[in-house]
Amino acid sequence: MDIDPSTFVHLAAYTGGGIAMGLGAIGAAIGEGYTAAEANAAVSRNPEISGDIFKNMLVGQAVAESASIFALVVAILLLFLDMSAAVYLKGAALFGAGLCMGLGAIGSGVGSGFPGGQACCGISRQPAVASQLTTNMLIGSAVCQTPAIFSMVVALMLMFMDFGKMPLYPTWAALVGAGLSTGLAAIGSGYGGGAAAGASCEGIARQPRSVGNVTTTMLVGQAVAQTPAIFGLLVSFILMFKAFPESQTLSASMALLSAGLCMGFGGIGPGIGNGMAAEGAVRWVARNTAHAGELMRIMLVGQAVSQSTAIYAMVVSLVLIFVL
């Protein structure tokens, strides 16, 4: 490479910042649009309380926006960071940070739109429980943000940790892989958690007395749906903190990059699938509160089975890191 380190790092930081905000803008906008669409339906169903619905819509959208705000913070930091004492490796880390935050904001943004929309619908159907619905919506969409928070943690660690003494090859691949792993794996988990939270708002409106059971089932379901994102986070941590011996061969770098890709892509499906399982459980707990325990157990077993593919991905990426 004939570019001097400082130019290279600036290139990487600007590209990373662009990717972070560009991809980060996708999810929250879709989620907020869904909330607004449902709010329209809610107002037309029950125009007398349009003020309450409007307020709830704005609150829901404000929470759904937080994934994009995380992306904005990371993008601004990437653009204005002081990069005077830079090495090539820093460039890889900054690029990875941008990828991680951008990809990681997609799922949470889309997902946290669902509880907002369903809460608006629920308020129009059952105005008496409006405050419970808003509380449940806030809890649900706050938990939805967890995958985006994980991405932000990895992105900020990539930006601020000192990788100065590591060999450029193959650490650059490990750092980009660390970003991809958490970023991609967060997509499915964010979306899945949102699906569960949406179903819980709908369920509470239908059966207000089930609120305790529904919220508990939602939280457990969302927590399990986040597991693929946590596997992604684990792989990212290993890639960031393990010291890799210097090696000029391409295969060593590619193994680390593929480890991140493998865990990242492997986490998308299980996250969405687990979210669907949680959505189903929450929906039916609301309609049949007496058998909440049974439903939760079946949900957990089903989620464990659907999660096995994420575990295969994790095993393969750990083999790529430690064996190859």
Add this chain to the structure above:
Amino acid sequence: MGELGQIHQLVIPFLGHTIRLNLEVILMTWIVFVLLIIFGIATSRRKALLPRPMQVLGELFVKQFYDLTEDALDKEMAKKYGPLVCALFMFLVLSNWLGIIPHLEEPTKDLNTPLSLGLMGFVIAHYAGIKSKGFKAYAKEYFEPMFFMMPLNVIGELAKIVSISFRLFGNIMGGSIIILVVSYLTYSVILPPFLNAFFGLFVGTIQAFVFTMLTVVYISVQIK
């Protein structure tokens, strides 16, 4: 921003190995212990049929968590595991709230705390499983649906420890990093108190509850 990821450690050489103690975490954990003991004394001192406010608070709290445990397990089991569930939640919620006080830090921000609590829950769940089903039936579950799935089933069980502890760690750590970065960007004007309320009080309570519920649920999956 340089303090990101730095911790004060006490390194003790011991029989050829070195023991590393994270001093701040230990200190913060002890603060949480002391606060919890004070809460316990305040709620149970001067018990009466006509309860005083503190006693009402304590009773409401304990009742709530006994009911939750009863829903997930059964009456007999709830008697056994109810105290554990209450204690776990109280410790976690106070740990997560501690960070909103300046100069104090959440003990849960250090991976060691959630990891050891997750390990504790894992051991308790499997002990309960072996005790209620017998070792043979317990071990047989690992060879389902097919015998060669055994290694993956074991990894799946171990992954539960990772997921439960990293979920708490990631959320608390993420919250404190976000507060740090935003305080740095805004020179600590206006925004940080709101972020402290959101990440410290709100997310901290939810994550403590999620951790506690997952521990109960893991026990209930094992015994049935």
